[in-house]
Amino acid sequence: xxxxxxxxxxxxxxxxxxxxxxxxxxxxxxxxxxxxxxxxxxxxxxxxxxxxxxxxxxxxxxxxxxxxxxxxxxxxxxxxxxxxxxxxxxxxxxxxxxxxxxxxxxxxxxxxxxxxxxxxxxxxxxxxxxxxxxxxxxxxxxxxxxxxxxxxxxxxxxxxxxxxxxxxxxxxxxxxxxxxxxxxxxxxxxxxxxxxxxxxxxxxxxxxxxxxxxxxxxxxxxxxxxxxxxxxxxxxxxxxxxxxxxxxxxxxxxxxxxxxxxxxxxxxxxxxxxxxxxxxxxxxxxxxxxxxxxxxxxxxxxxxxxxxxxxxxxxxxxxxxxxxxxxxxxxxxxxxxxxxxxxxxxxxxxxxxxxxxxxxxxxxx
Amino acid sequence: xxxxxxxxxxxxxxxxxxxxxxxxxxxxxxxxxxxxxxxxxxxxxxxxxxxxxxxxxxxxxxxxxxxxxxxxxxxxxxxxxxxxxxxxxxxxxxxxxxxxxxxxxxxxxxxxxxxxxxxxxxxxxxxxxxxxxxxxxxxxxxxxxxxxxxxxxxxxxxxxxxxxxxxxxxxxxxxxxxxxxxxxxxxxxxxxxxxxxxxxxxxxxxxxxxxxxxxxxxxxxxxxxxxxxxxxxxxxxxxxxxxxxxxxxxxxxxxxxxxxxxxxxxxxxxxxxxxxxxxxxxxxxxxxxxxxxxxxxxxxxxxxxxxxxxxxxxxxxxxxxxxxxxxxxxxxxxxxxxxxxxxxxxxxxxxxxxxxxxxxxxxxxxxxxxxxxxxxxxxxxxxxxxxxxxxxxxxxxxxxxxxxxxxxxxxxxxxxxxxxxxxxxxxxxxxxxxxxxxxxxxxxxxxxxxxxxxxxxxxxxxxxxxxxxxxxxxxxxxxxxxxxxxxxxxxxxxxxxxxxxxxxxxxxxxxxxxxxxxxxxxxxxxxxxxxxxxxxxxxxxxxxxxxxxxxxxxxxxxxxxxxxxxxxx
Numbered sequence: 001x002x003x004x005x006x007x008x009x010x011x012x013x014x015x016x017x018x019x020x021x022x023x024x025x026x027x028x029x030x031x032x033x034x035x036x037x038x039x040x041x042x043x044x045x046x047x048x049x050x051x052x053x054x055x056x057x058x059x060x061x062x063x064x065x066x067x068x069x070x071x072x073x074x075x076x077x078x079x080x081x082x083x084x085x086x087x088x089x090x091x092x093x094x095x096x097x098x099x100x101x102x103x104x105x106x107x108x109x110x111x112x113x114x115x116x117x118x119x120x121x122x123x124x125x126x127x128x129x130x131x132x133x134x135x136x137x138x139x140x141x142x143x144x145x146x147x148x149x150x151x152x153x154x155x156x157x158x159x160x161x162x163x164x165x166x167x168x169x170x171x172x173x174x175x176x177x178x179x180x181x182x183x184x185x186x187x188x189x190x191x192x193x194x195x196x197x198x199x200x201x202x203x204x205x206x207x208x209x210x211x212x213x214x215x216x217x218x219x220x221x222x223x224x225x226x227x228x229x230x231x232x233x234x235x236x237x238x239x240x241x242x243x244x245x246x247x248x249x250x251x252x253x254x255x256x257x258x259x260x261x262x263x264x265x266x267x268x269x270x271x272x273x274x275x276x277x278x279x280x281x282x283x284x285x286x287x288x289x290x291x292x293x294x295x296x297x298x299x300x301x302x303x304x305x306x307x308x309x310x311x312x313x314x315x316x317x318x319x320x321x322x323x324x325x326x327x328x329x330x331x332x333x334x335x336x337x338x339x340x341x342x343x344x345x346x347x348x349x350x351x352x353x354x355x356x357x358x359x360x361x362x363x364x365x
Numbered sequence: 366x367x368x369x370x371x372x373x374x375x376x377x378x379x380x381x382x383x384x385x386x387x388x389x390x391x392x393x394x395x396x397x398x399x400x401x402x403x404x405x406x407x408x409x410x411x412x413x414x415x416x417x418x419x420x421x422x423x424x425x426x427x428x429x430x431x432x433x434x435x436x437x438x439x440x441x442x443x444x445x446x447x448x449x450x451x452x453x454x455x456x457x458x459x460x461x462x463x464x465x466x467x468x469x470x471x472x473x474x475x476x477x478x479x480x481x482x483x484x485x486x487x488x489x490x491x492x493x494x495x496x497x498x499x500x501x502x503x504x505x506x507x508x509x510x511x512x513x514x515x516x517x518x519x520x521x522x523x524x525x526x527x528x529x530x531x532x533x534x535x536x537x538x539x540x541x542x543x544x545x546x547x548x549x550x551x552x553x554x555x556x557x558x559x560x561x562x563x564x565x566x567x568x569x570x571x572x573x574x575x576x577x578x579x580x581x582x583x584x585x586x587x588x589x590x591x592x593x594x595x596x597x598x599x600x601x602x603x604x605x606x607x608x609x610x611x612x613x614x615x616x617x618x619x620x621x622x623x624x625x626x627x628x629x630x631x632x633x634x635x636x637x638x639x640x641x642x643x644x645x646x647x648x649x650x651x652x653x654x655x656x657x658x659x660x661x662x663x664x665x666x667x668x669x670x671x672x673x674x675x676x677x678x679x680x681x682x683x684x685x686x687x688x689x690x691x692x693x694x695x696x697x698x699x700x701x702x703x704x705x706x707x708x709x710x711x712x713x714x715x716x717x718x719x720x721x722x723x724x725x726x727x728x729x730x731x732x733x734x735x736x737x738x739x740x741x742x743x744x745x746x747x748x749x750x751x752x753x754x755x756x757x758x759x760x761x762x763x764x765x766x767x768x769x770x771x772x773x774x775x776x777x778x779x780x781x782x783x784x785x786x787x788x789x790x791x792x793x794x795x796x797x798x799x800x801x802x803x804x805x806x807x808x809x810x811x812x813x814x815x816x817x818x819x820x821x822x823x824x825x826x827x828x829x830x831x832x833x834x835x836x837x838x839x840x841x842x843x844x845x846x847x848x849x850x851x852x853x854x855x856x857x858x859x860x861x862x863x864x865x866x867x868x869x870x871x872x873x874x875x876x877x878x879x880x881x882x883x884x885x886x887x888x889x890x891x892x893x894x895x896x897x898x899x900x901x902x903x904x905x906x907x908x909x910x911x912x913x914x915x916x917x918x919x920x921x922x923x924x925x926x927x928x929x930x931x932x933x934x
Contacts, residue, residue, distance in 0.1 A: 050840050051839075051840070052836050052839070052840070077378065077839070077844070078836070078839040078840045079839050079840075079841075079842045079843055079844050081840075082842070083840055084840070084841075085837065085840045087833045087836075087837055088833075089831055089833045091831065091833035091834050091836070091837035093834060093838075093852055093856075094834075094856070095855045095856060104838070104841065104843075104851070105841040105842055108841065108842045108843050108847065109842060152837075152841070153841070156841065156842070
């Protein structure tokens, strides 16, 4: 086991900087997720650590061993690194049985036959696949293939474990089960793990820390709760969970709060640490679950603001209704148990919890 | 590369010598015949002559050669007419067999492809036996209507044979393009009220245009390189083309003019290079035209209505007249002493031709040599091509892109030029005299010629194997060679079988390169066919051709039945 240090990593594809000056330190035994939309550079970063793709600049060290250093001209081929990588496609060799697949890395390491059998049996038991040792990959379900792929990686005790969207090829139900299973396994093994995904739920539920990436750069690095509750910019807010954005102008600055004026003149009171300037154009971001339909006669008070919006759509999503709103030209989403009756709806927004982004996207909350 | 103090000690990875050796071998193979040709074209006497001096005189002499303009014009005309015939029949066949409800379209399509598997040489003999001056059909026609209106010993007659033998290429390209077309484009036309033929004419055919254009250039190139048809029908009629000119002035003639031959070969090389480059450009364009790749839905076939059976009859007639009848009659000729509509078949049936063939050591040797060259040579070539494909598509070898270009370059080298080139190359290297007079020179030359064809069979299947499979082996600690050996090679087996089959057939029927290279003792069926033809032993020619056809037929059937090999598409 080892820690991972990535410093100033750059990978260019022609003119495009797929990975643009990325630096991450993953502590020994830590589980870190690279999260972002496709093309954000997360898989390229992973490939650089595994040695499948040669970066252009930067350094990669695992447990003090240099994998890559552009200034010293060091680039270890993948076979000299000792990483464990589980591919999105699992990459099980179709011409070999489960046993042969899993024993392959041990044969390469010239482990003796008895020890090989013992370790394969042990790791197949760990992933609960011991009964399938003689099967060929095409005879297994997607979830079983994924476990074999993981077993094949764990069997040689890699210094770090790299997982490239391992759950994305499973259907929704299986994915939930596999995620729970993976979470249990990681606590048991305590391996240093880099996990790449575009699924925020996987990222939030599995990780010690999350690295949100956007166009090759790190948008935010932090613990799951921090990322969710205090996104550093609208991109992160939007990518993690559903977020409503409202364009507004700073109408009034109070102590620890601002009063924002929406396009149609309505006002919302939001708590902030550092208030933007009077008259500044800002974007207010908040989660749909933070808002609720206001009861009759409820008015704006110290706890929150009441805002009125036009109802555009109503759709039943099972147990609840999703209501599409139009507020001064900006679209909003609201979830409620009873659909609003009229053309307009009054809803309540808490004073705390909303985030105010200045127009240049710098964090202000 | 310095691996650094904290990494494993620097050691040359195992893949380096393997990859460099393969690349070097390919470069030597491809360059070996080309450099001597270019060098010889600049010398005033044979290049193994110590007193040869550099000169540009050959170009002047070639331009002043009597009738050289005529030869160039004939070459162009023959290639152009051939292309026209091939495209005409190929395109119609693609539409008819691929896109309509014509009865028996699948079987007819298979029969249509047969000339592709045989050499144009064998097809020429077949045509001769029925449409030649004393041919079966010709005599039959004469007895009924007087003089036959056709003459194989003319540009038109030659273009017809060559066109028929190349029509399958146009057919295959148009067919695959028709298969990839989005069927909704046609359905849209029909929904908006266009009838069957209007849709065909206005939508289906225009969508095939890129495929037609590409296969036309390909067929034109092959038409220029063609040796067999002009040698058999053009020579006696005094119609010379570039290939027969080369044949006559080079090593095969009693008084070879090396300077002239090499210069003409160099000229041909330049023209073909240009055409192959053009093919590449056009292929790029066809890819741009394809809107959807690999869509599984098969377009709905057009209904021919009342024309179904008349068109079926026409298609059947074409297949029988151009392929089935000539080949069947050629095979029948092998089992008879004489073939004529005037004499009952029972009186002439005999095995004499085969007895003669087996008793004459030259012919028996030619058959054995053909087998050895094809069985062993194709295996060696497949191994080399497999390695090249793995290095080009599945390694970080620094020169993999240049290697790919070099490996594909033989497409631009006509068989006759390769033959002359290897002849010079081995003449220049005295140490290799032993190879020069053995069948191994043929194996070497054939391998060079068919590297692109083999790669064409291996590469698409190789690209279907997910790169994750070998990459995962690498991450787990296998170096390139181990990952290649343990993972890629087993997974490539079907591709290698297909490659071997294609090379076996190609080696077995090849003659154009061989006639410049064979020596007494290293004859193959192709060269023996031409020799016996010149000697007028039609029975032996038919016997040898029948053996070639039978072996190729068995090979194709086995490959398909046992390995499910797809030989085209």
